[in-house]
Amino acid sequence: MSQSPDPNDAPGHGGREGTASPPPSFDAQILALLPQLRRYSRSLTRSDTESEDLLQDCVEKALTHRSQWQGANIRAWAYKIMTNLHLNARRAIARRPSVGIEEAETVAASALPSDPLARNRLVQALETLPKEARAVLMLVAVEGHSYQEVADMLAMPVGTVMSRLSRARQMLRQKLQEENVIHLRSPR
Numbered sequence: 577m578s579q580s581p582d583p584n585d586a587p588g589h590g591g592r593e594g595t596a597s598p599p600p601s602f603d604a605q606i607l608a609l610l611p612q613l614r615r616y617s618r619s620l621t622r623s624d625t626e627s628e629d630l631l632q633d634c635v636e637k638a639l640t641h642r643s644q645w646q647g648a649n650i651r652a653w654a655y656k657i658m659t660n661l662h663l664n665a666r667r668a669i670a671r672r673p674s675v676g677i678e679e680a681e682t683v684a685a686s687a688l689p690s691d692p693l694a695r696n697r698l699v700q701a702l703e704t705l706p707k708e709a710r711a712v713l714m715l716v717a718v719e720g721h722s723y724q725e726v727a728d729m730l731a732m733p734v735g736t737v738m739s740r741l742s743r744a745r746q747m748l749r750q751k752l753q754e755e756n757v758i759h760l761r762s763p764r
Contacts, residue, residue, distance in 0.1 A: 602642050605650045606635060613654060620662045630665075634658040672720065701751040709744035716741055 600608070613634060617627040634657050638645075645653055702710060715726045716737075723741075727734045 602645070602650075603639070606638055606654065609651055609654055610635070612651070613658060616655060617658060617662075620658070630658060630662055633661050637661065697752065701748055704751055705744055705747055709740050709747065712737055712740040713744040713748070717745075 610631075614627065614631050617630040617634065618624070621627045621630055634654065637657050638654055641657075702713075705713065711730065712726060715721045715729065716723065721729070723734050723737045727737045730737070
């Protein structure tokens with residue numbers, strides 16, 4: 577049954593004023609959906625802590641993007657937001673698999689350089705790089721992001737990311753080679 581724009585014109589109201597209540601506000605509708613959204617987030621994540629995070633992210637996104645709601649079915653719109661947030665999180669985890677703390681005990685730690693000064697030289701060499709080159713190098717080489725992800729993060733073309741990465745590696749290599757001076761003792 578469709579609702580008339582003016583509640584006083586609807587059948588059965590007889591033109592009396594004050595009998596129809598105004599539609600609930602956007603915030604009130606979202607608030608009323610919280611128990612359903614909480615159950616849905618729990619069913620998606622199967623974890624209390626993750627479900628609360630997902631619920632909070634969903635409500636935050638719904639409130640900040642309220643202008644995108646078309647006014648049709650707020651419940652379906654909120655469920656779609658939550659589903660998309662959950663799927664995006666799962667994709668991110670799949671791209672960067674991690675090991676739980678219990679399983680991490682059996683993972684061998686990476687060996688520290690045998691030269692105690694090697695780390696300091698590397699840090700100093702990284703600090704000499706221009707900040708744009710250092711950012712690209714750290715995001716790709718250390719954090720493991722793809723060229724496209726770095727391009728999106730830094731709002732630049734992929735080709736620029738690739739050229740800055742190449743220059744950063746070259747500059748780092750050159751700086752480390754300059755400092756890699758081996759002093760030989762003279763024979764006795």
